Amino acid sequence: MLRLANIHAGYGPIKALKGIDIEINRGEIVSLIGSNGAGKSTCLMTISGILKSVSGSIMLGDTDIAGLPPHRIVQRGISQVPEGRRIFPKLTILENLQMGAFLGRGDFTTSLERIYKLFPILHERKKQSGGTLSGGEQQMLAIGRALMSNPDILLLDEPSLGLAPIMVSKIFKTIQEISSEGITILLVEQNARAALKLSHRGYVLENGCITLSGSSSDLLDNKKVQQAYLGE
């Protein structure tokens, strides 16, 4: 469904991605793990078009979406939950969700009801400003906001970042639920164990290159992965 081929990207002279290949099939949860600065977030930013790739192609079905501006990519059904949540703190929860539906993909009321069903707390607090939510609730809002554009592919950047363990498991359960609705998910995580347990397949990113890939259970059993990312 989504295939990155030989993607190079970076920030000025700094090369963050040095030719990576990733393939995501419809309905899958694919996790991308790696340490700080490996290029995980850069990879998602490149897919969403917020960062322009230097070379390589990003095929969505039969079309190359590399180099398209972010709004065209949202229009094509790829939505991102950025790292650190990045909700709009002074807008209310409802307004935050409205921003997610900015391009008007799909029916607003239907999407809204779906989000409220997924996260009832957002419904309870819809008139509260986003900044007053707890970290976990903000993460729910960020995910809800991204889902408001009715994406086919959801890009999740470190959804467990800075959350209490109980919140982490709640968020991961929600990701599973979203996946069961038929949405394809690319999950970037530092919490490698939780991510691999949830996902079907995984990629390991090191210094801007994919060094390992395979089914999640294979990666969980892999000695190198265990030493570097699972702390065993």
Place this chain on the structure above:
Amino acid sequence: MNGFFIKRMPKAVIISLWSALLFLPFKGLQAAGLLFLFLFLALLVITVASRLSGPLFRTAEVIRKNAAGLIPGDSRYLLLLILPALTLPLFFRNYILDVAVLAGIYIILALALNVVVGFTGLLNLGFVAYYAIGAYSFALLNTRLGLGFWSALPLSVIITTAAGLVFAAPALRLKGDYLALVTLGFGEIVRITLNNWDSFTKGPNGISGIDPPSFFGITLAALSSFYYLVLFFVVLAVIVIRRVHASKIGRAWIALREDEIAASAMGIRSIRYKLYAVSFGAFWAGLAGCLFAAKMRFISPESFTFMESVLILSMVILGGLGSIAGVIIGAVILVALPEALRDIQMYRMLALGAGVVLLMIFRPQGLFGGSSASRS
């Protein structure tokens, strides 16, 4: 209550002492002592007032909620402002009306800058450029081509909006401080150009003999009729800006201000919506420029210095970034205050400075800004 005072007292003493010490070398011991006393008492009053303001605000909120059923929607706030404003010429002499006209022009300017700085978060230190372009377009169209008020006004507003677009397109690639510096440069470039392009703008001599506006053949030279004209445009500006603020475009502006990356991840085209904001702001600033030129009937580059940009920005910050009602009140205060302080002219800049310091200490979000505005 007692514990509250003990906690606040040292702060008040330190602020007053510090200001008095700064003052000492210039005016001697007596004046510094007086300043200390005055500031200390002022701080006491403010402290008590801020202590009491909580219940006061709550009462006001209850009244507002109960009154909500009487007049529909947003218009009730507007009516509250318009009704006294409409009757102003009946009660006051020309001097007050003159100040009111000036206040009206600055309200439009401050509302326009509020769209750019308050809603969209683009710091602009050269906003006077649009004001100047509006005023000069109007003056030149009127004196050179003989166009009347109602044909020169839309044309100059279009010219100003276009100028806003042309300038903003390259500048908007910059962010934060860098954008502020470029806008500051733009303001200066416009002023210096007006000052030196003798053959076209008559340079420092300025343009005189601008026709006063007329309405269906009746010349609106009388101050009271001009006052109503300005009032009409102020009300128009408030209504239109409120509507746009509440629209999808307005929300996109706020989203861009809050978090540009998140906003673009939502599919908001950042450059395009910033361009909308800048040109929308330029539109109203151009209109204010036209009113200014038609009111003064004489303009020169001296009216469009950097200090003017600072003044407009102060109005926006004093009232509270992003708050329409706050910005209106900020503009009125900053126009009225120098007039009220005319008798102690020597000290009025000092008082203004002290006022700004006090504001930053006690209400960093501005008089009417939301309580969360200073955080984040």
